[in-house]
Amino acid sequence: MSRNFDILKINRMASLRRQWTNRLMLALLFVAVVIAVLPLLMVFKHILVMGLPSLNWDFVTALPGPTGQIGGGMANAILGSFVMILIAAVISVPFGMAAGVFLSEYGDGKFGQFVDVVVDLVASLPSILIGLFVYSILVLPYKTFSALAGAVSLSLIMLPVVIKSTKEVMQLIPNQVREAGLALGLSRWRVIVSILVKGQIASILTGVMLAIARAAGETAPLLLTAFGNRNWLHSLTEPTASLPVQIYNYAISPYEDWHRQAWAGAFVLVALVFSLNIFSRLVVRMQRGIR
């Protein structure tokens, strides 16, 4: 039986204009993604091509040479960065973890909300303003730039990151775990310390790693607090070189050799930051796999 569906003939095809708009917009979206990824690939390529050849043993062990002369390295900058980040972590991690745990376990009231707001506020502060603050309390009164001031400014940058990541990690733990601990007769602090924090310590340390990665790349606050030094770090109350500041100083200098060294420094810095980031992602993925 052949039915006559003529009266039901519906033109299901979109108009030509709509079809072409469709093709154009989809193509533009593809172009957008290519444009988005292009700068990253270019930056990678240049860091590799211009930084890797300059990376030799000399670079990592030697001090900067006299101005304008070819040669020398960034050993003191690498050490300076390492020391300042270490001190910053020692300051910010205990306070940050404590505050993060507080916000997650006791943070329901008005005070908790207030702390939340302030943490978000500090996290969004331009880092140069943090440098300004530490300058006025640790550099100006003592009339000297110092590694300590640099470390304090880095700790201020790390603090909100550690607080937020710790809080988020702890909030993910289901309440049953807490109730189980309490049901076993443990006091509340025992539950928090020995069960919750201990269980999530890997994720919490991941947050710390990301905070370190962030602090490692910060230049502006160090410009105002640790300033820079062409020699080894002798004491914490002296101006100190750091990797990002050294890269900055060399990049804006007029010397070709220093430009080359700046690229090498950038390679070291990016390698460090990337490995921290990728490592923390792997840890998160492993934890998820175990669960």
Next chain:
Amino acid sequence: MSLLEKFLSAKRKHEVRKSDLVFSFVLLAASSLIIVLFLAFFVFLIRQSLPVWKTYGLHFVFSSEWDPNTNEFGALPFISGTLFTSLFALLISVPVAVGAALFLTELAPKWIRVSFGFLIEMLAAIPSVVYGLWGIFVLVPIVREQIQPFFQYTLGYFSFFTGPPLGIGVFSASLILAIMILPTIAGISREIFLTVPIVNREAALSLGATRWEAIRLGVLQAALPGVVSAIIMGLGRALGETMAVTMLIGNRPEVVQSLFKPGATMASVIANEYPEASSDMHLAAMAAIGLVLFFVSLLVNTLAKIIVNRSKARLVRAE
């Protein structure tokens, strides 16, 4: 119940263990630290900048004279620099970022989505000074030799496009800023797009929409508040960005008049002049600029949070 209420209302002693009390207040003290630090920050900023407000008053914000040697200080060049570079960076970055996010969530096969998504997130991890380094030696020559001549040949009649063939200037700084805020905007947009229920797209397609129309009607419209908040977060990041901008903007304290002339932003002038500030008034002027930057950044970030909360509330109500 808040902590205090809980402890105050514990009727019997053994309802609250002493160790728990001590522990919770230790945590509370640690949390108070960040509040104390923030307040100290605010107080010091105001104290350092007080001489400027006493001498110049609000006129400081509107004056465009900046000469440390003659004690003339006006913040307008830097405010205009910050606003211009940030907004121009948004102009370039938003279409690319939102488009990329849309492509990755709607059109890309899984392997592209994962790898490109990872690449874009890695963009965010690169330190600002490395972007500045790359900018000086790669971007600036491109701007100087290809982009700037192109604009000046076609649109050079307008004073907005005039400027010396340096490569360094407002345009390069805005470009690097656009690259730096792209992962922020793209990342948040991606999360927003993923929360839009699939039904929206399917409904549009079943009504005969083309693929793009389904995306536009089904996803973009619903996600608009979230995308707006992503844009504002990008703006917040752009406002505070220091190193890459300092290295590319030329550091000339004059109000932005043309795309290719050097300029300065609030963050860049602090980074440049602070370590070698010549007089107390100079230092105070820097702190005053810092205060203005702080308020602008505060305003933008609070705005972003309000929009996020409002869109979350709307989503909850819709259910």
